[in-house]
Amino acid sequence: MRSFIIGTRESKLAVTQAKWVMEELKKAGVPNEFTLKYISTKGDRKQNVSLAKVGGTGIFIQDIEEALEKKEIDFAVHSMKDLPAMLDDRFIIGSVPIREDHRDAFIGRNGIKLADLQEGAIIGTSSARRAAQIKAILPHVETKWIRGAVDARIKQLEEGKYDGIILAVAGLKRLGIEKVITEYLPADTFIPAVGQGALAIECRSEDDETKQVLRTINDVNTETAAITERIFVRLLDEEDKAPIGAYATVENNDIILYASVASINGEQILTFTAKGVSPEEVATTAANELMKKGAKELIEEAKWELGKE
């Protein structure tokens, strides 16, 4: 019987996610043996570049795709959020397990609340989207880039470099440290990143045996939601650099997509909620409606702003 090698980054969160996938496969009754192989990625090695500038995605997966191509691993567990909007034809998302919490969280130093932040307070985030969303509700605060694994960011907060930071609830829950959260940010104003809270298990497109094994832990609703969000971002910004939010759910066979496009300074935030039955239809409706409101111009402007930093 074939045994499978799972590729994962070495961060605590990545390893937790990969081990969770191993457990889910076991629970689903897959009898094969699984082992982990740690892979260092460009995103892990280059901690000093701003994610917004390099596009957030891609830098966490190139090295892993090389290992897949060379058959050093059979599949890889990623945060869906870190996957580029477009995958190379040689690889596919073989499975999308059930989503963790999709929301963003605010962590205030010594428990300070968003509403109590003074003029000039500094919020750490690595995402242009979160920076814009924060400035939209709190124009008097400042945002500053922060990088590193989840625990490293919390440490930088405690050291006093920031008054607060924003992180995905999902990562904190998976690490079992959601008690650090001061406030859960409402997902209707803080529309999360495409794929936030979901995992993507990537394998070689032609590897049918692996695909069959991975399907046992696929969650159809999460998969449909993620497909919708990813089509949406591809229609607006294939490079996936602009402050775009997209979160889809499936309710009674309807797909509901909450979508947003913001200017870098948060002064303009366009939102649209689309509803329908197919991912293509829902994503296209949201993208078209936002383009009518000027989304393309905002995106071009945002990318130009990010590029000159």
Ligand SMILES: NCc1[nH]cc(CCC(=O)O)c1CC(=O)O
């Ligand atoms: N880009 C980093 C990254 N990729 C996935 C997560 C958290 C888990 C998730 O969103 O699925 C994070 C950290 C964060 O944004 O807090």
